[in-house]
Amino acid sequence: MTPDAEPIRRRKLSDEVRERLLAQINEGDLRPGDPLPSERELMARYGVGRPAIREAMQQLASLGLIVVRHGDRPRLAAPRLDLLAEQLALTMRHVLTHDDTILAQLKEARIVIETGTARLAAQMRTSADLEHLRDLLARQLLARHDPAEFMRRDGDFHAALAGISGNVVLSSVVRAVFDWMARFHSRAVHSSGLERLTLDEHEAIVAAVAAGDPERAARAMQDHLTRANALYRQASVADN
Amino acid sequence: MTPDAEPIRRRKLSDEVRERLLAQINEGDLRPGDPLPSERELMARYGVGRPAIREAMQQLASLGLIVVRHGDRPRLAAPRLDLLAEQLALTMRHVLTHDDTILAQLKEARIVIETGTARLAAQMRTSADLEHLRDLLARQLLARHDPAEFMRRDGDFHAALAGISGNVVLSSVVRAVFDWMARFHSRAVHSSGLERLTLDEHEAIVAAVAAGDPERAARAMQDHLTRANALYRQASVADN
DNA sequence: CCGCTTCTACTGGTATGACGAGTTGTGGCG
DNA sequence: CGCCACAACTCGTCATACCAGTAGAAGCGG
Numbered sequence: 182m183t184p185d186a187e188p189i190r191r192r193k194l195s196d197e198v199r200e201r202l203l204a205q206i207n208e209g210d211l212r213p214g215d216p217l218p219s220e221r222e223l224m225a226r227y228g229v230g231r232p233a234i235r236e237a238m239q240q241l242a243s244l245g246l247i248v249v250r251h252g253d254r255p256r257l258a259a260p261r262l263d264l265l266a267e268q269l270a271l272t273m274r275h276v277l278t279h280d281d282t283i284l285a286q287l288k289e290a291r292i293v294i295e296t297g298t299a300r301l302a303a304q305m306r307t308s309a310d311l312e313h314l315r316d317l318l319a320r321q322l323l324a325r326h327d328p329a330e331f332m333r334r335d336g337d338f339h340a341a342l343a344g345i346s347g348n349v350v351l352s353s354v355v356r357a358v359f360d361w362m363a364r365f366h367s368r369a370v371h372s373s374g375l376e377r378l379t380l381d382e383h384e385a386i387v388a389a390v391a392a393g394d395p396e397r398a399a400r401a402m403q404d405h406l407t408r409a410n411a412l413y414r415q416a417s418v419a420d421n
Numbered sequence: 422m423t424p425d426a427e428p429i430r431r432r433k434l435s436d437e438v439r440e441r442l443l444a445q446i447n448e449g450d451l452r453p454g455d456p457l458p459s460e461r462e463l464m465a466r467y468g469v470g471r472p473a474i475r476e477a478m479q480q481l482a483s484l485g486l487i488v489v490r491h492g493d494r495p496r497l498a499a500p501r502l503d504l505l506a507e508q509l510a511l512t513m514r515h516v517l518t519h520d521d522t523i524l525a526q527l528k529e530a531r532i533v534i535e536t537g538t539a540r541l542a543a544q545m546r547t548s549a550d551l552e553h554l555r556d557l558l559a560r561q562l563l564a565r566h567d568p569a570e571f572m573r574r575d576g577d578f579h580a581a582l583a584g585i586s587g588n589v590v591l592s593s594v595v596r597a598v599f600d601w602m603a604r605f606h607s608r609a610v611h612s613s614g615l616e617r618l619t620l621d622e623h624e625a626i627v628a629a630v631a632a633g634d635p636e637r638a639a640r641a642m643q644d645h646l647t648r649a650n651a652l653y654r655q656a657s658v659a660d661n
Numbered sequence: 662c663c664g665c666t667t668c669t670a671c672t673g674g675t676a677t678g679a680c681g682a683g684t685t686g687t688g689g690c691g
Numbered sequence: 692c693g694c695c696a697c698a699a700c701t702c703g704t705c706a707t708a709c710c711a712g713t714a715g716a717a718g719c720g721g
Contacts (some may be wrong), residue, residue, distance in 0.1 A: 193703070203511070213519055219672060230705045232472070235673090239476055240483045244508070246515050252672050252713030260516035262523070268484070269509070271443070275486050276500035279453055283502070286590040293541065293591060297533035350526040351533060433674070459701065470676040475702090492684030492701050 194229050195236035201227070202237055206246060206257065213259040217247060220255075243268070262349060266357040273361050284365065291358050292406045298343040298351055299386060299402040300395040310345045314387050317341055318380070325376040332363055338383055342390070382408070434469050435476035441467070442477055446486060446497065453499040457487060460495075483508070502589060506597040513601050524605065531598050532646045538583040538591055539626060539642040540635040550585045554627050557581055558620070565616040572603055578623055582630070622648070 202217075211217075218226070223234045238255060241247045245265060248258040277284050302310070321334035336359045343352040382405040389398035442457075451457075458466070460474045467474070478495060481487045485505060488498040517524050542550070561574035576599045583592040622645040629638035 195703090207514070207518075221672085232475075232704060235472075235476070236479055236703095238673095239479055243480050243483055244512050244515075246511065249673070250713080251674070251711070254672065258515075260519045260523075262516065265509075265512050265516070268512075269505075271486065272484050272505050272508075274447070275484075275498075276502065276505070278447075279500045283500075283590065286588045289586070289588050290590045290594070293537035294534060297537050301533065346529070348526045348529050350523060350530045354530070435674090461701085472675055476674095478702095489702070490684080491682070491703070494701060 193236075194233040195240070198223075198227055198229060198233050199237035199240055202241060203246075206241075211257045213257050215257050216253075217255040217257065262353045266353055269357065270361060270364075274364065277361065277365060284362075287358065287362065288406070291355075291362070292403060294351070294358070295339065295343070295355060295406060296399040296402045298346060298355060299390070299398040301348075301351075302342050302345040303390045303393055303395040303398040305347070306345050306390050306393070311387070311391050313341060314338070314390070318383055318387060321383070322380055325380070331376055335379065336360065336363065342386070345390075378408075379405075433476075434473040435480070438463075438467055438469060438473050439477035439480055442481060443486075446481075451497045453497050455497050457495040457497065502593050506593055509597065510601060510604075514604065517601065517605060524602075527598065527602070528646070531595075531602070532643060534591070534598070535579065535583070535595060535646060536639040536642045538586060538595060539630065539638040541588075541591075542582050542585040543630045543633055543635040543638040545587070546585050546630050546633070551627070551631050553581060554578070554630070558623055558627060561623070562620055565620070571616055575619065576600065576603065582626070585630075618648075619645075 202223075206217075220231055220234045220238065224231050227234070238247065238249060242249050242255075242258075245258055245261065245268065247255045249255045277287070317334065317338045321331060321338060324330040324334050336356065339359055340352050340356040343355040346352075382401065386398060386401040386405060389401045442463075446457075460471055460478065463474045464471050478487065478489060482489050482495075482498075485498055485501065485508065487495045489495045517527070557574065557578050561571060561578060564570035564574050576596065579599055580592050580596040583595040586592075622641065626638060626641040626645060629641045
């Protein structure tokens with residue numbers, strides 16, 4: 182049907198090298214920490230110059246697949262979710278800056294995810310978890326006159342709630358999304374005496390979690406985030 | 422308290438350059454497509470060699486922030502969620518390969534997200550959406566003897582369900598997570614005549630969505646994914 | 662014989678210069 | 692006025708050289 186619209190664009194050498202290295206990494210069963218061939222050896226093996234090798238290596242390193250240190254050979258990196266999130270942050274900032282529609286959708290997605298984590302938390306919470314949440318709440322209360330600190334505690338609360346599920350993926354996602362949005366609304370989030378409202382809503386969530394009522398917890402979270410989103414929308418300036 | 426445990430590691434030149442470029446990109450209000458200074462100009466401006474500039478550029482390019490073409494100057498890239506997901510796939514593959522605990526947590530996270538999208542779909546679906554879902558269901562039924570095609574249709578169904586919310590972020594996430602897991606279980610997912618069961622469960626989800634019953638839709642999705650996860654666990658071989 | 666220090670060989674990091682190849686805009690020719 | 696060829700950019704790649712950091716081997720002292 183479609184007459185093969187594939188654009189015959191010239192592939193960069195480093196792309197080819199990266200692909201081969203990637204295949205070798207995935208096929209060969211290496212464990213994190215295992216060494217890879219040195220740049221010189223690779224340029225001899227593939228018959229390309231050092232720049233091509235270096236660029237490929239650099240890309241793999243920035244993806245978090247390998248780690249290159251100065252005097253040592255490249256090594257397979259240990260997988261780390263937190264580095265992944267950090268790397269994503271740069272890209273998300275770019276996306277959020279230049280595409281207005283994404284921010285609104287990200288807020289909606291956050292509601293979906295965090296109402297889910299609230300449900301899980303209400304089902305799985307232990308007494309230790311509740312104590313931890315109340316402790317975080319108390320700390321946030323103490324920080325109510327320090328906007329930056331207050332916001333940090335706010336993020337801790339949401340991440341901790343997600344963490345009750347014991348699911349690192351979920352808590353990482355919650356944390357990452359919070360950070361992205363905070364970076365865009367650090368001033369808007371807690372302007373002029375809304376700290377009290379935020380704390381009340383957090384307390385309502387904790388109460389529902391303590392009661393072991395998933396639906397009530399989900400609703401409390403939804404109200405909290407919906408209210409917050411409305412405020413975001415109102416003060417629509419991206420700072421920094 | 423802690424005696425400043427900051428490790429005074431030598432920063433690479435390209436890191437410094439990358440940081441400055443990043444700042445300049447974020448501060449200066451450029452729009453996608455706008456040109457950045459050429460490599461030669463930058464090496465003159467920062468007083469470093471071309472390799473340092475190139476490595477920094479390369480990293481920004483692999484993050485999707487800028488785009489470098491052969492005869493043209495670097496330009497600010499248009500933000501694209503799909504490229505972001507593709508880039509994530511490489512990293513996630515690495516994480517999933519070398520950390521057994523993440524896969525299980527990813528499955529749980531998927532349940533949280535997709536029960537949420539099912540709820541949304543039940544609330545927001547139009548008659549056109551329902552028609553689309555039923556069409557996808559029919560196509561998947563036709564492909565029940567072609568495992569690869571069947572799995573592709575399966576992903577289409579889940580993504581379409583998430584897409585009913587009109588939220589590109591959610592549908593992208595759903596699609597991405599599905600792809601990651603499919604890559605790890607392409608053989609396990611649809612082994613030996615479970616296509617019929619999958620289709621039945623999909624139909625149950627569609628029925629609940631059609632009825633406009635969010636809780637029933639969420640429960641149907643949860644049952645579907647829980648059942649599927651049990652199968653994943655059973656056939657625990659990562660292929661390829 | 663063991664432990665510490667030193668030294669050396671190998672590694673990545675950076676600079677320079679050169680050339681090839683692709684893109685873009687300009688100027689001249691028809 | 693429109694088309695085309697050329698020129699002036701750009702990135703892509705190579706080769707070479709040297710600096711700097713790491714790690715393991717060799718040597719020393721106990």
